[in-house]
Amino acid sequence: MDLINFRVGQKTISLKILDILLTERYEGNLTSLPNGNPSFLGVKDYMGTPTPIFDLGLILNNQSSSEVNQALVKLLHDREQDHKAWLAALEHSIHEGVAFTKARDPRQCEFGKWFYSFKTDNEDLKALLARFEEPHDKLHSLSSTLLDMCAKGEKEKAIRTLEKERTTTYQKLIRLFESARDQITLDHKPIIVFTTLDGQKPHIGLLVDQVQDNIHCDESEIKPLHEITNIGFDIDPQTKQMMKGLIKRDDTHSVLIDPSAIFRPEHLQNYEPEETESYGLF
Numbered sequence: 001m002d003l004i005n006f007r008v009g010q011k012t013i014s015l016k017i018l019d020i021l022l023t024e025r026y027e028g029n030l031t032s033l034p035n036g037n038p039s040f041l042g043v044k045d046y047m048g049t050p051t052p053i054f055d056l057g058l059i060l061n062n063q064s065s066s067e068v069n070q071a072l073v074k075l076l077h078d079r080e081q082d083h084k085a086w087l088a089a090l091e092h093s094i095h096e097g098v099a100f101t102k103a104r105d106p107r108q109c110e111f112g113k114w115f116y117s118f119k120t121d122n123e124d125l126k127a128l129l130a131r132f133e134e135p136h137d138k139l140h141s142l143s144s145t146l147l148d149m150c151a152k153g154e155k156e157k158a159i160r161t162l163e164k165e166r167t168t169t170y171q172k173l174i175r176l177f178e179s180a181r182d183q184i185t186l187d188h189k190p191i192i193v194f195t196t197l198d199g200q201k202p203h204i205g206l207l208v209d210q211v212q213d214n215i216h217c218d219e220s221e222i223k224p225l226h227e228i229t230n231i232g233f234d235i236d237p238q239t240k241q242m243m244k245g246l247i248k249r250d251d252t253h254s255v256l257i258d259p260s261a262i263f264r265p266e267h268l269q270n271y272e273p274e275e276t277e278s279y280g281l282f
Contacts, residue, residue, distance in 0.1 A: 001219065003247075005212040005254050006193065009061045009068060010121060012212060012254040014247055019259055021196040022046075025189060026207055046194055046202045053192055053205035054262060059242075060255075065209050069188050073181045079111040080177040083139070087170055090143050094150055094158050106140040124187065128180055135173040139165065195259035204262050215247075222247055222256055 003014040030042030030053055039058040043050045057065040086102045086109070093100035103109040107116055115136070120126050142165055149158035192205040222245035242261035247254045 002214065002216050004214045006208040007210045007212050008056045008208050009065055011060055013056065014254040014256045015193065015195065015259065018199065019195050021194040021202055023191050023193050023211065026192050041207060044192065044205055049202050051194060051202040051205050053207060056206045056208050065188065065190065069184050073184055075114065076177055076181050079114065080174065082110055083173060087166065090146065091162060094146055094155065094162060100143060100147060104140055104143045106137045109140065111136065122187070125180070125183055128183055132173065132176050135169045138169050139173060197260055204259055206259065217247055
C-alpha cells in the first residue's frame with residue numbers, strides 16, 4: 001500500500017495515494033456557507049465540481065493550526081514585553097537604589113518556564129529558538145552582577161555595563177523575538193488535499209500544514225485504532241470513523257485516514273452561490 005504522509009499540527013496523518021486527486025496551496029479563496037460544523041471552511045470549485053473543504057487540524061486537534069500559530073506569536077510578543085519590563089526594572093533599581101523584585105534565574109521568569117518546556121517538530125523554528133538561550137541566560141545573570149557592583153559603591157560602572165549590554169545582548173534577544181514571530185507566520189503555508197473516491201472527481205478537500213513524505217507499508221503494519229489512545233489522541237465518535245489505524249515505524253507514527261468517511265452532500269452537484277443547505281461530518 002502506497003501512502004503519503006501529511007503534517008497536521010504535531011500529528012502525522014497518512015492517505016492512500018489512490019485517495020488523493022491533487023494538492024494545492026491554500027489561498028483562503030473559499031465560498032462560505034452556513035454550517036454548524038466548525039471544521040468546515042467553505043467550498044472550492046475544482047474542475048467544475050464544488051468541493052467542501054474541511055480543516056483537518058480542527059478535526060484532529062480541536063484547534064486549527066492557524067489558531068495555534070497565532071497563540072504562539074502572541075505568547076512571544078508577551079514574553080518580549082516581559083523582557084522590556086524586566087530591563088526597565090533593573091535600570092530603575094540601579095539608578096534609584098530600589099529593590100529589584102524581578103526573577104534573576106533565567107528558568108524562573110515566565111519566558112524561561114515556557115522556553116525550557118516547549119517542544120516543536122519544526123526544525124527551523126527549533127534552531128531559531130535555540131539561539132535564545134545564550135542572550136536570555138546572560139541577561140538574567142547580569143542582574144546579580146550589576147546589583148553587586150552597586151552594593152560595592154560601583155554604581156557608575158554598573159550603569160556603563162548595563163548600557164553596553166542593552167545595545168548588545170538585549171538587542172540581540174529582541175531581534176530574536178521578532179524573527180521567531182516572523183518565521184512562525186511566514187512559514188505556515190497550508191495546503192488543500194483534494195481526495196477522490198473514483199480517481200476522477202473530487203470528494204472533499206482537507207486542509208493540512210504540509211506534505212511530509214511518502215511511504216509503502218503492508219496491511220500487517222497497520223495497528224488497531226485503539227493504540228492511538230496511547231499517543232495522546234482524544235477521539236470523538238464523529239472523528240473516530242475516519243481513522244482506520246495506526247502506522248508505527250521505529251519512533252515515528254502516523255494515523256491512516258479514510259476521507260470517504262466524511263460526508264459530501266449530493267446537493268452540491270447543483271451548487272449555486274446562493275445555496276444555503278448545510279453539510280458536514282456524519
